[in-house]
Amino acid sequence: MSSISYLGKLTLFLLSLSVASVRAQSVDEIITKHIAAMGGAEKLALLNRLKMSATVEMMNTKMPVSTTIVQNKGFRTETMVQGKMIIQAVYGDKGWMINPLTGQDKATALPEGAIKPLASQTDLTGLYNYKEKGYTLTLDGEEDLLGAKVFKITTSMKNGVKQVSYISKDTFYILKVEATVPVNGEQIKTENIQSDFKQVDGITFPFSSEVSTSAIPGMKMVNKITRIEINPKIDERIFVMP
Numbered sequence: 001m002s003s004i005s006y007l008g009k010l011t012l013f014l015l016s017l018s019v020a021s022v023r024a025q026s027v028d029e030i031i032t033k034h035i036a037a038m039g040g041a042e043k044l045a046l047l048n049r050l051k052m053s054a055t056v057e058m059m060n061t062k063m064p065v066s067t068t069i070v071q072n073k074g075f076r077t078e079t080m081v082q083g084k085m086i087i088q089a090v091y092g093d094k095g096w097m098i099n100p101l102t103g104q105d106k107a108t109a110l111p112e113g114a115i116k117p118l119a120s121q122t123d124l125t126g127l128y129n130y131k132e133k134g135y136t137l138t139l140d141g142e143e144d145l146l147g148a149k150v151f152k153i154t155t156s157m158k159n160g161v162k163q164v165s166y167i168s169k170d171t172f173y174i175l176k177v178e179a180t181v182p183v184n185g186e187q188i189k190t191e192n193i194q195s196d197f198k199q200v201d202g203i204t205f206p207f208s209s210e211v212s213t214s215a216i217p218g219m220k221m222v223n224k225i226t227r228i229e230i231n232p233k234i235d236e237r238i239f240v241m242p
Helices: 002-037 041-045 112-122
Strands: 049-058 061-070 074-081 084-091 094-099 104-109 136-145 148-156 162-168 174-183 186-200 203-213 220-230
Touching: 002 136, 002 148, 061 112, 074 112, 084 112, 094 112, 112 174, 136 162, 148 174
Parallel strands: none
Antiparallel strands: 049 061, 049 220, 061 074, 074 084, 084 094, 094 104, 136 148, 148 162, 162 174, 174 186, 186 203, 203 220
């Protein structure tokens, strides 16, 4: 009996290893197809700077937004609201903001809790090279999303951010992203539904997105991209607090 029990446990152990191996391969197969759909590893490996112009509609108000990103270094947005320019920027582990609408005409340092979600935006290449980035991925099954069949993949990042990507089984584009970010002791959840995928210089981007967040319940922000520049010249001093 003890021998049979031992063999039974060994079999179960080997089966669990086999299942884990198949599961890991499935994640990598999905990510490989996703990377190909986004333009391929060779294109994404060369993507290290980006400028983007967009129009954001929120609470029946349209606002022009300009975003500048340097891979894993800097992130800056400039938003025109009621004729006044709001600027947010992150450079490394530091961030700052100018918001004339609140009487904040000079740059003010952002609190640490506000920097983390902005700093995560400096990764231009998403799930590409995820192992080297220190991300852990798990495949959490398949679902229906707005009429599309999708894979549900959870990404755990080193900075505590968790992100769930819903990847189309047909196109392998990410149709929705759910992110959970720890901010000042709270878990802030954000949902981003993406559509209107187009290629710029061989790299695929979602030109339309609808964002909602638990930080402002009931509010939705619609983002329409009008222009994307790949690897433009950027003076990194624009990220430094003036």
